[in-house]
Amino acid sequence: MIINHPLLGPRDAQEFVYLGDAALMNRPDGLTASLQEMHDYAYLRDNPAGLHRELWYHEQGDRSWLVVTRNTVTHEITAVELARDVARAQGRSK
Amino acid sequence: MTQTNRIAGGQIDRSQTLRFHFDGLPYSGHPGDTLASALLANGVRLMGRSFKYHRPRGPLSAGSEEPNALVQLRSGARQEPNTRATVAELFDGLTATSQNAWPSLKFDALAINDRFNTFFTAGFYYKTFMWPAAFWEKVYEPIIRRAAGLGALSTLEDPDCYDKGFLHCDLLVIGAGPAGLQAALTAGRSGARVILADEDFRMGGRLNAETFGIGDQTGADWAAATVAELATMPNVRLMARTTILAAMDHGIYSAVERVSDHLPEPLPNKPRQTLWRIYSRKAILTAGATERPIPFENNDRPGILLAGSLRAYANRWGVTVGDRVAVFTNNDDGLRTATDLQAKGVDVVAVIDTRPGGPLLPGIRHLQGAEVIDSAGRLGLQSITIRDAKGRVETIACTALGTTGGWNPNLNIASHHRSKPEWSDTLATFLPGAGGPANLTSAGAAAGLFSTHAALASGDETARAALETLGITAPAQTLPQAEDAPVAITPHWYVKGSARAWVDLQNDVTIKDIKLAHQENFAGVEHLKRYTTLGMATDQGKTGNTIGLAVMAELTGQSIPATGTTTYRPPYTPVSMGALAGRGRGQEFKPKRLTPSHKWAAEQGAIFVEVGYWLRTQWLPRPGETTWRESVDREVLQTRKSVGICDVTTLGKIDIQGTDAGAFLDRVYANTFSTLAVGKCRYGLMLREDGIVFDDGTTARMGPNEYVMTTTTANAVTVFRHLEFCRQCLWPDMDVQLISTTEAWAQYSVAGPNARKLLQKLVDQDISDAAFPYMGAGEITVQGTHARLFRISFSGELAYEIAVPTRYGDALIRALVTAGEEFDAVVYGTEALGVMRIEKGHVAGNELNGQSTALNMGLGKMVSRKKDAIGVALSAREGLTKDDGLRLVGVKPVDHSKAMQAGSHFLKTGAEPTAAHDDGWLTSMIYSPHMGHHIALGYLRNGTNRIGEKMRVVNLLNKTEVEVEIVSPHFIDPEGSRLRA
Amino acid sequence: MRYSGWRILKEALTGHKGWTAAWRDPEPQPAYDYIIVGGGGHGLATAYYLAKEFKQARIAVLEKGYLGGGNVGRNTTIIRSNYLLDGNEPFYEFSLKLWEGLEQDFNYNAMVSQRGILNLIHTDGQRDAFTRRGNSMILHGADAEYLTRDQIRQMYPFLNFDNARFPIKGGLAQRRGGTVRHDAVAWGYARGADMRGVDLIQNCEVTGMRIEGGRILGVETSRGFIGAKKVGVAVAGSSSRVMAHAGMRLPMESHVLQAFVSEGLKPLIDGVMTFGAGHFYVSQSDKGGLVFGGDIDGYNSYAQRGNLPVIEDVAEGGMALMPMIGRARLLRTWGGIMDMSMDGSPIIDKTHIDGLYFNGGWCYGGFKATPASGWCFAHLLATDTPHKTATAYRFDRFLKGLMIDEKGQGNTPNLH
């Protein structure tokens, strides 16, 4: 597979490490979240057949975490964003 | 033997003679021959035996679709089983042997299977061999396994090397027949980066096997001229002997180039084969088409070939398969074989054409509306039996028969992404369907365009269209004149009434088997394949699959497209494991990481051990030491008595800076770091989000906004990845920057009562306890070289870790050893390191097993619940906090002479060795020279409350058990006074 | 029809006219007592045991494609019970015992062949971990044996003993492990279930679930609504998709695992072997093909095909372990989709919806579990209580912190 890195252009997916659903960025606050909320965050997945927003880490590259929108049925990739930008856009800060 | 069947013409070099052996007999051929063409030229038709019935077989084809003519090529360590004689290039001195026959190819004992074929129907083995139950492994299966396989692998290491590489292009053209050559030409002239790959050693595809012309040249000459022009273009890469194996995602194609297979052995340093990963923006499949036979009774005898292959042997190789040739066809293409062979002076005895009408071939006995219904000849074709349009049966003597039921486009690669082929009624075949590899289009015969003109035109148009999408405009091309005959075919899938008519020749699947599968409701295409093994042989059903489907369609009354196709699986043709592995084997299987003291240690005769990719000193034997224990015990005792030195460079080191560095560490460690004073270090415990311990290590605060984290050797990479995740994805506005410095520093542990004295000889600053207290950290200099010092201990002794830039690591180990001479300092390896950490009760790899919590490790108090750190919330789940859960304990044998084995389980005294009584296990065990007996750490149920209890540890694998006492895991200096000395 | 050697003899002499269909192709009834969604190995085994052992009637298996077309039709055919943890070992040992009597039980030769499995050990840490595991196995009544380097050298002299980057130091063997002809497992269960009246309905995709008042009433399918008192879902690989019809999110992801077979070769490797210093495991089929595999591709996928890096990784492992296979040819690669669960272990449990039961999360080990999975799922469906060997396979184990994590990789499914 080829991931079109927003800064570096097309890069072989072999340079990346896969984590999973981009929802893993939505970590609840550990002090205030209920056990059920932490459980759902850590353990439950939508796992769709079709478009999937997911986290890839450019370990053999620039160490950027990316949010890749990829179709899990065809493997077609339609969007690649820097995860940090996505996190900020979602209101995550410090 | 002489080349009795060699006829005029062909693209072979008759000025040179190549000598070779098949089954021990000498033969000769010429450059340009394949093993099959050369054997046929020598009058050898019998080349192998089929898998199940051991039927005598010769080549069916002249290409990579070959199911029959499989041989063992070469010998010794280079022995190469199941090699298709039809694509093996002849070289001088080639040796090959036949397979799956004993005692000889001509007299094969297991040919008896053929006599009993009525018992060995499809799937018969599922219905029997079940009684008595014990007989399967003892009797039936060994017999079956003995008969398994075709060729044999040598058990010797493959002596050849293999390369790998990466190529990039705008356009990849797969196949160099007329469509591919034209596509490459159009694209090449546009300036685009083009790769043209072809599995054959001579580019041109069918043009080399046909007699018709292109423009005023022969097809073969046009191909050669086109290849010559392409070779002059710097933007075009021509890759003969290169098979495109598969379409991967996003325009990546895998390919194997057979660099040296046409040579007796590879030239020095050269690979046998190279695996290429081709990164293409666009690709065109011009892989041509494969002919299919028309099955009839006993259609598998040596001498019965595909008609197009018969023609290829005559035109390309100057070989006739027999002296009297017949052709069995349902389409015009079969007629070409007859006319071409007759033009070469071969006696064409009959053309049996299933079609009832149409023009008759001049000067040849052309039987219309006729069929071949049987054949004879035990080891090679002697005659065929035909039934003419009026039902008259006649036997015709002949030694070769060409059969053609039409052509199937080679659409495999177009179907590699589970695209379903589309049926064409006009062409009576499947064409590439939608949904294949996204950057690929098909052209020429691979797209069902069978005439030469159509191939050239579609090659040009497809290349042009592909380049257009890349913004490259190709100049207009004037295409040469070429034949443009329409396809005239009447489907005739098999000869009705035949039972033992072979559809899958290698696996011996006949019409009868397909009928039985239908009768037993294995009628779906996947069930048919799996039940009968149709298409599962080494040729993957290239010639037989469509026929099998057609037969099943007829039985079910469904159409062929409704019957469906099985999935096309990569690779296109089988590929050697060596090519896929490349250089990554033996010592080069994975990179080696060498520590800064490696050179010195190797000079000292150190024993090294693999730790991940690192090679670390395991122990350093001294002269006279005969066992590893002697060395390790000495290293431990001397360290505890005086001082020892150990290379600990392999621990991960991460430089963490930024105004939020402390706050960041508070969130990634279970314990607190923001309060750590500058110039101090602290042990840190890192959890996974699920509350399990992830990693541990000491982290030092080198400045207000600057920390140096250490990780375990094993987790250096994963911890760094995790920290980047936290920094970028969870808290993107924290001011924290990370970079790995693992390799930048050579770091040595100096431990033991004399550690300070030793170091003070080298360090330029005062490192007395007052100036550099326990858990101190700071920048220092060593003889003027800048360095770092950490007062931390893994051994329980007064200890430091000293780090210098890696380039000085070799010098520092030598300086430490020299300075240590007056203290009888030792250098210790990972074994002694392990002994001392177990004596001290420190957890390491065996305890940090990804299944254990801080509570399990006795470190529960380190988990701060006052702050939100990764893993803290989920570490509080009930299943992880049970009072009777596993706890780290120390273990010593009641009888001090007894050894134990890590991995042994705890059982109460007297308890039966069953899972219900399983109380945990020993994680780590060593002989402690300090204690004078073996000691161990273990996870024991409710362990903290069982100190003092006597129980057993059992190793049921070697049936040993030892009575032990549960003790504190801190065997040495539990108060830590040595550390603070 | 009962299969036997005599039957073959008789049919051979009378032109094989007497063989009947292995199973019927019935039209779906309007309603059943039990619907099993998924006609793969686990679904068919569930139906078989539900009918045979639990004497239940009116059972249908709904399969969107063809019987046995799930992962039972594309795997590396290994059976073993060499598990470590209390939650797993009794279950897999139960499964191995069922394999041992399977053929006589369902009158179909699935070629259950206990030629042994050997896990190679390359480091001291691995030896300690495998010793722990071997002891766990024996404590649970399974067999395990520690083999020395010399013993292994006698078994497989062609392994790389002399120039290996990671030397072979020993191995953990389970002699009762082995391989089974995978398709025959599906067919044997299918035939056995069909003979006991189970309706096996192919080309029938579940497109929805009818749930009212917290209770399931039946399933919508491509062949219309089919009512049921109880619905058991056994569609590993597609679990998330099917359970989404009930509004559930699962603790799992779907991943592709590739597998490989070489051209047919004369026998070399008797049992199953796993390389401990890379991703490679291998056995040789009764037809002579080396059947091997390695790691998953590592990203969520439903595409049933993989990519090149894993193929190369597996080949490197193969060459590192047995340097003579350089001249063997890879014939075919394929990819199957597995449920990769959050702790690498499966789920066999009720759901919060009355009458809806779930079986999935088998990761790459589903094949060897087939008989026990079917038995335990049938037990749960028939009795509403978990089978004694499957009590740990609960949905709520993650909430309670009772993970069954053999590899210790935590909630990262692609690492299990």
Place this chain on the structure above:
Amino acid sequence: MLEPLSPLGHAVPEATTIGPFTITERTDTALASLAIRYGRAADVTATAAAAGIPLPKPGRHEIQTLAAFWLAPDMWMIEAPFVPHEDIRAHLLTLFHDAASITEQTDAWVRLDLTAPDLPALMERLCNTDLRAAPVGFATRTVIDHLGCYLIKRSDRDITLYGPRSSAQTLHHALTVAALSLT
């Protein structure tokens, strides 16, 4: 005085010539990473410009008074002559103070310079970087024989590889083998 050793284990770095390929180990470059601290981009840019330290765009290597190539968002590797920049971090800290995080990297890497008329023919056997299409000044991270390396194209016939120092011998071996198979 501690005497340094080169990553390949030599007192004096050596060059290897195989056919048209020359592989030279270099120890005359000091390296440090420079990362912009949060909100300090303007300070860093201004200081760098004044000091002649380039901060090139992704995928680029540039040479001014010192040289640099891009590592990661807001992060560069600064290259300087080892003499007089042996303590490159201290040198850069005096310029950037607390506006940047600066980390010594000299000894984390082995630098191997490759020279040949046709380097793409060699490198296509080693990594997936499309060196033929890359312009001079191109800098990228790539994987050679499982090792993460930085590759800098200095001219059509000169490239620099920075590989992990502990695996210097593995990397050198991979280059040697590839060169041999082309000669």
